[in-house]
Each structure stands twice: as C-alpha cells, then as structure tokens.
Amino acid sequence: xxxxxxxGPGLVQxxxxxxxxxxxxxxxxxxxxxxxxxxxxxxxxxxxxIGSVSYLxxxxxxxxxxxxxxxxxxxxxxxxxxxxxxxxxxxTAIYYCVRHRMGPYGxxxxxxxxxxxxxxxxxxx
Amino acid sequence: xxxxxxxxxxxxxxxxxTIKCRTxxxxxxxxxxxxxxxxxxxxxxxxxxxxxxxxxxxxxxxPDRFKGSGSGTDFTLTIDNLRAEDVGVYYxxxxxxxxxxxxxxxxxxxx
Numbered sequence: 366x367x368x369x370x371x372x373g374p375g376l377v378q379x380x381x382x383x384x385x386x387x388x389x390x391x392x393x394x395x396x397x398x399x400x401x402x403x404x405x406x407x408x409x410x411x412x413x414x415i416g417s418v419s420y421l422x423x424x425x426x427x428x429x430x431x432x433x434x435x436x437x438x439x440x441x442x443x444x445x446x447x448x449x450x451x452x453x454x455x456x457t458a459i460y461y462c463v464r465h466r467m468g469p470y471g472x473x474x475x476x477x478x479x480x481x482x483x484x485x486x487x488x489x490x
Numbered sequence: 491x492x493x494x495x496x497x498x499x500x501x502x503x504x505x506x507x508t509i510k511c512r513t514x515x516x517x518x519x520x521x522x523x524x525x526x527x528x529x530x531x532x533x534x535x536x537x538x539x540x541x542x543x544x545x546x547x548x549x550x551x552x553p554d555r556f557k558g559s560g561s562g563t564d565f566t567l568t569i570d571n572l573r574a575e576d577v578g579v580y581y582x583x584x585x586x587x588x589x590x591x592x593x594x595x596x597x598x599x600x601x
Contacts, residue, residue: 411494411581411592412530412538427589461537470521475585476528478549480537 367391369462369481377452379490387462387481388444395420395440398467403436403447404477405458413458414475417465418445425473452488459483492584494593502601507569509596511582516562519586526585529558529567532595533578541580542567574600 373385387401394401402417416426418436426434435448449456461484463477491514499507517526525545530538540549542558545565555576557568569576577600582593 406538411492411594412583413592414588414590425588429589468522472519472521474543475526475583475590476540476543477530477538478540478543480539483537 367464367479369479371460371462371481371484373460373484373486375485375487377456377486377488379453379488381452383447383449383452383456383460383486385447385460385462385484385486386444387446388442389464390443392464393440394438394443394445400465400467400473401438401445402463402465402475402477404461404463404480405456406461406483407455407458412461415447415449415460417473417475419473454488454490457486457488459485492582492591492593494582494596496596497594498597498599500599500601501572503572503574505572507567507572507576507598509567509569509580509582509598511560511565511567511593513563513565513584513586515587517584517586518562525561525565527558527560527565528583528585529556530581530583530592531576531578532581538581569598572598572600 370388399420403415418438433450438445462481464479468474494511527545529542532538546558555570579595
C-alpha cells in the first residue's frame with residue numbers, strides 16, 4: 366500500500382519561502398512511469414495543480430506560479446520536494462502530494478491516484 | 491477553464507445525483523483515443539479520492555453506483571442509489587492541458 370508522509374511548517378510568514386517534502390513508502394520515486402506532484406486546496410475554491418516532477422527529474426509547473434515554484438526529486442531518499450517563494454495570504458491552503466502515471470502510449474496522465482493527508486499551510490502577516 | 495454545476499445538491503437516500511462539467515476546450519486525445527477527464531470525491535477531513543479517470547473508467551474499489559459519461563467538452567457524474575457515505579464534495583478535472591484545472595466542486599448532502 367503506497368503512502369506519503371509530508372513534512373514542513375504549518376505557518377509561514379508573508380514574503381518568506383515555503384518548503385515541503387513528501388516521503389514515499391510502498392512505491393519507488395525512480396520507478397519508470399511515475400510522476401510526483403503537488404496540489405493545493407484553498408477555502409472556497411477547487412483544487413489547484415502546482416507542479417509535478419517525473420521519475421527522471423523532469424519538472425513541469427503551473428504557469429501562474431512558475432516564477433515562484435521549485436520542484437525536486439531525491440530518488441536515493443525516495444522523496445520529492447516543493448519550494449514556493451514570496452508567500453502571500455493567497456497561498457494559504459492545504460498542500461497535498463500526489464502520484465500520477467504515464468499512459469500506455471507514453472503521455473503523462475494527470476489522474477492523481479494517490480494523495481497524502483495534506484498539510485495546512487497558513488501565511489501570517 | 492472547467493465549469494461545474496450545481497454548486498450543491500441535497501437529495502434523499504436512494505435518489506440519483508447528477509453533476510455536470512464543461513471544459514472550454516476539448517480534452518480528447520487522439521494519442522490515447524480517450525478523454526483526459528477525471529472525477530474525485532472528497533469527504534470531510536480527508537484528501538480527494540480518484541473515482542473516475544478517462545471520463546468513464548472507475549478507479550479500483552469504486553462502486554458501480556458511480557458512473558462517468560461524456561466526451562469532448564461535456565461530462566457527467568451520476569451517483570445512483572445515493573447512500574449516506576456518498577456525502578462530500580465532488581470535483582471534476584481536465585487532464586489534457588496545463589494547468590490541469592479542476593471544477594469548483596459540488597457539495598452533495600442528504601435531505
């Protein structure tokens with residue numbers, strides 16, 4: 366059974382940087398065809414995809430956040446990480462790590478089949 | 491853009507729930523010959539759970555009361571024989587083009 370363990374602060378000061386790490390058990394971050402992503406859920410809104418990193422280390426991210434987002438993967442530790450700079454109140458949300466997979470013809474499928482429990486991140490002024 | 495309706499739904503046990511989503515562009519892929527569209531269920535205090543992928547394919551363990559349909563730009567989630575454990579918020583999502591947007595959610599409650 367695959368599981369995620371997220372770690373990171375629940376409270377971030379405005380203009381500071383958020384750093385979250387997601388440790389994976391029950392699967393391998395270097396398994397062919399695995400993608401590892403971040404999704405956040407803000408009050409009163411639908412979920413928002415932040416970005417993903419592949420098992421090869423290829424990164425894609427939401428253009429609305431791209432200048433502030435950094436994603437990385439550490440296959441030796443079986444974990445991946447998110448850094449979000451210049452945090453504001455609008456970034457207050459529950460942050461989830463997710464897994465998605467490669468499709469049968471090599472496309473990247475954005476169907477998120479495993480989710481972490483989520484970390485509530487609040488930006489304080 | 492993904493537009494989801496209604497915002498909320500209150501039905502009696504055993505009734506059918508119908509939730510609709512419309513995307514601003516077709517999410518059909520000629521590579522996979524399928525639609526990149528998904529539905530998720532989120533119960534209180536839990537993360538979202540994948541119910542349906544490829545617009546109509548139930549994920550592992552999802553009861554057959556949940557049915558996804560539609561193609562191109564218009565999609566529907568139908569929940570037959572509504573049960574108390576179906577209470578929650580349902581989201582649709584297009585997986586065709588970044589930023590892989592979600593609908594704003596439909597809250598399903600029991601009358």
